Amino acid sequence: MNIIIGMVLLGLYPISKNTLYLPLFLQTAGIIGIAAGLMNGIPMRLGNINNDGYNTLEIGRNSEAMRAFWLQLKLNGLAAQGIRIKDMPEEWFEIPDDEKMKNSILAVIGVLVENRLMDLHKFEEAEHLINELLEKDTAIVEVHRRLLICDLIYCRLVRGNVYGQAGDLIDRRQKKFMTAMRNFLSVIRTEYALALLERKDEKEARSIREKFEKSARSFPYPSEVESERELIDIADKRNLYGNLPGARDDNRGAVRSEDSMK
Known part of the structure; x- marks a missing residue:
């Protein structure tokens, strides 16, 4: 879900360039969303704690x-x-x-x-x-x-x-x-x-x-x-x-x- 939302936000980035702050927000939020999705989706184990993947x-x-x-x-x-x-x-x-x-x-x-x-x-x-x-x-x-x-x-x-x-x-x-x-x-x-x-x-x-x-x-x-x-x-x-x-x-x-x- 994080990856999907991140991709949607990045997809909106090109059509938002006429505004002042929205492009930066969309780009940043999109990258963070995709990164969070990958980190949680790729199986990882930190100590005794597992992520969702x-x-x-x-x-x-x-x-x-x-x-x-x-x-x-x-x-x-x-x-x-x-x-x-x-x-x-x-x-x-x-x-x-x-x-x-x-x-x-x-x-x-x-x-x-x-x-x-x-x-x-x-x-x-x-x-x-x-x-x-x-x-x-x-x-x-x-x-x-x-x-x-x-x-x-x-x-x-x-x-x-x-x-x-x-x-x-x-x-x-x-x-x-x-x-x-x-x-x-x-x-x-x-x-x-x-x-x-x-x-x-x-x-x-x-x-x-x-x-x-x-x-x-x-x-x-x-x-x-x-x-x-x-x-x-x-x-x-x-x-x-x-x-x-x-x-x-x-x-x-x-x-x-x-x-x-x-």
Whole structure:
């Protein structure tokens, strides 16, 4: 698609020479579009991360990658129909072994397993899994890693900071990510829990809750809205009644912030 758009823009270049800035824009945008299309279309692997061309090649020759790709499409389709991930068949959610988690297509399955644990409110299991996924050498893409950290922050807060203070996970990179993704529901939910349970600022929490409801009105997946709203309600209960059941039943270590490991 980038290549096609780039060619169209370059095709318009000769008939736009009577204007001042349009020819330069069309030429530059056309070249960039074609270059981006070639870079994404030619199979390349940078570390553990594949571009679209490599993913297409991998899906064609790897039955497990094909299944993982099918599963992602299936889950998106069911979510669009209002079905929550917790209500989908459990057998779909099996974490690939360590070697397979180095494949970026298969690594998404590990993230989906964690998402399902969150929707099931199995916060202890989710926290353990997040720590494991972040500590291991996997092909989980950066945006998913950052969203996992958001879930880890939330789990720590509602479980009474079992593994250390939730705020310790917010290094510069995580803060920058959460600012950039400030309208994403799971990020808003995490910010709500931080305001309510860490900073004890109910006024700020109310403002964040209003922001959540505003974003929820235009969010395309009602099932995810329902799930995230439940997590906000759980944070409210944690604030009112103290520790949730099973909040202090484990002393296993946690992933530190990336800045603290430098």
